Amino acid sequence: MIEIRNIKKGFNDRTVITDVSAILEPGKCNLIIGSSGSGKTVLMKCIVGLFEPDEGSILYDGQDFTKMNEEEKKLMRQQIGMLFQGSALFDSKTVEQNVMFPLEMFSKSTSAEKQKRVDEVLDRVQLREAHKKYPAEISGGMKKRVGIARAIVLNPKYLFCDEPNSGLDPQTSLVIDKLIREITTDFKITTVVNTHDMNSVMEIGDKIIYMYQGRKEWEGNNKEIIFSKNELLNKFIFASDFLQDAKDMRMLEMKGKIDNDRNMDDLLK
Amino acid sequence: MSFFTHFGKFILMIKGMFTRPENYRMYWKELMHQCAELGIGSLGIVAIISVFIGAVSTVQTAYQLVSPLIPMSTIAQIVRDTVILEFSTTLTCIVLAGVIGSKIASELGNMRVSEQIDALEIMGINAKAYLIMPKILAALIVIPMLVIISMGLGIWGGRFAGQAAHILSTETFDRGLLYAFKPYNVTFALTKAYTFSFILTGIPAYYGYHVQGGALEIGRASTAAVVTSCIMILLADYVLAAIML
Numbered sequence: 001m002i003e004i005r006n007i008k009k010g011f012n013d014r015t016v017i018t019d020v021s022a023i024l025e026p027g028k029c030n031l032i033i034g035s036s037g038s039g040k041t042v043l044m045k046c047i048v049g050l051f052e053p054d055e056g057s058i059l060y061d062g063q064d065f066t067k068m069n070e071e072e073k074k075l076m077r078q079q080i081g082m083l084f085q086g087s088a089l090f091d092s093k094t095v096e097q098n099v100m101f102p103l104e105m106f107s108k109s110t111s112a113e114k115q116k117r118v119d120e121v122l123d124r125v126q127l128r129e130a131h132k133k134y135p136a137e138i139s140g141g142m143k144k145r146v147g148i149a150r151a152i153v154l155n156p157k158y159l160f161c162d163e164p165n166s167g168l169d170p171q172t173s174l175v176i177d178k179l180i181r182e183i184t185t186d187f188k189i190t191t192v193v194n195t196h197d198m199n200s201v202m203e204i205g206d207k208i209i210y211m212y213q214g215r216k217e218w219e220g221n222n223k224e225i226i227f228s229k230n231e232l233l234n235k236f237i238f239a240s241d242f243l244q245d246a247k248d249m250r251m252l253e254m255k256g257k258i259d260n261d262r263n264m265d266d267l268l269k
Numbered sequence: 270m271s272f273f274t275h276f277g278k279f280i281l282m283i284k285g286m287f288t289r290p291e292n293y294r295m296y297w298k299e300l301m302h303q304c305a306e307l308g309i310g311s312l313g314i315v316a317i318i319s320v321f322i323g324a325v326s327t328v329q330t331a332y333q334l335v336s337p338l339i340p341m342s343t344i345a346q347i348v349r350d351t352v353i354l355e356f357s358t359t360l361t362c363i364v365l366a367g368v369i370g371s372k373i374a375s376e377l378g379n380m381r382v383s384e385q386i387d388a389l390e391i392m393g394i395n396a397k398a399y400l401i402m403p404k405i406l407a408a409l410i411v412i413p414m415l416v417i418i419s420m421g422l423g424i425w426g427g428r429f430a431g432q433a434a435h436i437l438s439t440e441t442f443d444r445g446l447l448y449a450f451k452p453y454n455v456t457f458a459l460t461k462a463y464t465f466s467f468i469l470t471g472i473p474a475y476y477g478y479h480v481q482g483g484a485l486e487i488g489r490a491s492t493a494a495v496v497t498s499c500i501m502i503l504l505a506d507y508v509l510a511a512i513m514l
Contacts, residue, residue: 050387070288077393088384102392105292160391 001026002047002158002190007056009039009046016042017053018215026190029181029204033195034211035236040194041085041162043211047192048080048160049073060158078106081151083161087143089135089150095122096131099149106154121149125179141172145179152183158190159183165197177203198237201225210236279475285397286405300403307369307404307470308411312418314368315361319419322356323348323426331436341437345427345445350454352423358458359506361419362465365412366498370473373404374494377477378487386478401474405467412466413459420458457513464509465502472498 002024009017017039024030024047032040045051047058049065058065060076068076089098096118103114122128125145130138138146144164151159161180165173181204184191193200201208205222210233218233228234290296326348334344377400380386389396424446431437437445473494480490 045387048391050390074291074393074395077391080391082388082391084384084388086383088388090385090388091379091383105295105392105394 001061002192003059004043004047005057005059007043007046007053007058009042009051009053016214017046018213019056020211020214020216021056022209022216022219024190024192025207027184027188028206029184029191029193030207030209031193031195031201031205032209032211033201033205033236034217035196038211039214040196040211044160044162044192044194048082049077078154079157081154081156081159083144083147083151083159083164085163085166087135087140087147089143089146091135093134094131095127095133095135095138095146098135098146099153102150102154117153121153122146124152124183125149140167141169141175144168144176148176148179148183152187155187156189158192161191161193161195163194163196165195165200170199173197173199174203180204196236201237212236275475278479279471282397282401282475282478283471285395286402288395288398290398291394296399296403299399300406303403303407304411307407308415311365311368311411311415314364315415315419316422318361318364319352319357319422320426320429322360323352323423323428324430326351326356326423327427327430327436328434331431331434340445342441342445342448344431344437345442346448348427349424349446349450352427353420353454353458357416357419357423358461358465359502361416362412362462362469362502363499365415366465366469366473366502367495369408370469370495370498371491372473373470374473374477374491375487377401377474378480378490381478381480382483382487397478401471401478404474405470408466408470409463412469413462416458416462420455457509460513461506461509464505468501468505469498472501 004020004022004024007017007020008015020039020043032043034040042051046053049058053066057067060079063076065073065076089095090101093101099118099121100114103109103117107114107117109117119128122131125148127142127145127149130142130146135143135146148161148164151161159180164176164180168176177200180191180193183189184204193204195201202222202225205225208218208220208222208225209216210218210230212232218228218230220228225233225237327344330344330347331341377386380400386396386400389399428439428442428446431442432439473491476490476494476497477487480486
């Protein structure tokens with residue numbers, strides 16, 4: 001479990017995160033959503049320690065990450081895997097070498113065992129055929145999958161994904177969402193996903209935190225979000241008239257179903 | 270940002286490199302990779318520059334020595350000392366500051382902008398130690414070697430040009446070359462080579478590592494890195510000459 005307590009973060013005179021507290025639950029997909037510039041990425045970078053929060057604390061299973069020294073942070077980070085927005089693959093290394101890199105750096109296994117593990121994770125993300133290719137030779141969706149493979153190769157306890165669907169078509173986005181969901185369930189890890197993709201929200205949002213102008217505006221799950229009365233959240237998720245109409249129709253449909261069910265109950269009586 | 274802010278950040282960057290490597294074998298591999306990249310990658314340009322500088326030195330020295338009282342072998346002495354003391358170190362390192370410096374700044378800048386440095390940090394790797402330290406160490410190993418090669422090629426170029434232009438024979442050149450040779454000059458040249466190696470890798474690494482923004486900023490950082498490195502090399506050249514000669 002990751003607990004965020006009263007995090008504040010600013011750059012120069014500008015406050016980006018204002019007093020955010022939340023609990024990110026283990027074995028679940030925890031989503032941080034919000035429009036561009038709402039502070040999602042800064043919050044995630046504070047959680048993983050790439051930015052030092054100005055105030056507040058971040059607890060990984062009760063251990064305060066903000067109070068750890070560099071060596072302790074390094075050890076903790078070996079339990080963290082992260083998929084970056086642009087995948088952040090090493091350009092000079094092949095797909096296989098990218099995934100092998102954390103193993104070579106930290107694992108004491110034999111070369112054969114390392115190779116087996118790389119094959120396993122690349123199989124897991126359905127990228128067996130791309131072993132020898134360089135990042136420049138593969139598509140955006142494939143890069144994201146390599147990024148996921150690299151993030152999970154050391155069996156992390158926590159997986160962070162910063163906008164995993166950015167720049168991807170809806171179909172590939174669904175593949176990535178499915179993969180994140182499966183990995184979270186299969187490996188029982190705490191997954192934190194930054195997104196503003198509504199498909200992801202509905203598909204994998206076990207827990208959702210909505211950020212607005214650097215503060216936590218709403219918290220819930222993918223079942224509750226659609227019926228939320230929070231105006232800012234509604235403006236964000238039903239940004240287009242089409243989505244608003246779809247929501248209204250769905251509400252009417254559900255209302256009708258409830259009415260029909262009631263009528264049925266009455267008839268049965 | 271003021272000079273002192275940059276200087277302070279540079280010192281912090283250097284200090285940040287000195288931690289226990291996560292895996293010695295991987296650091297060694299990276300060091301060897303950088304040695305090959307910086308050394309072999311720059312050998313061609315160093316060779317070409319050195320030969321021509323030596324050749325031009327011979328021709329121009331002969332042009333200026335018009336007195337019949339000065340023996341022709343003096344040309345070889347002058348070429349030898351200029352090549353060893355100045356051309357093979359300062360000029361080679363200024364060219365290398367352009368070649369290696371821009372490469373290091375743009376490579377690290379690109380890694381910073383595309384979050385590859387963040388990815389290393391997240392894995393629990395000290396990015397400064399893994400990315401910058403091998404580059405500086407590799408430069409400290411290979412650049413003095415390149416400077417020695419440059420000295421040899423520069424003198425050979427001068428000798429060849431002297432004979433080809435019928436200025437002086439190879440025998441006369443060799444006589445002058447061996448006359449009043451001071452081994453201390455080589456020590457001085459190598460001291461300069463070590464100093465310049467640190468400057469021409471450390472400064473571009475600093476600029477590249479601290480890039481913020483996108484492609485435009487990477488370009489700016491690369492230019493700033495080369496310009497600053499060249500100025501610092503010239504400044505260090507003067508300071509070392511004033512202290513050691």
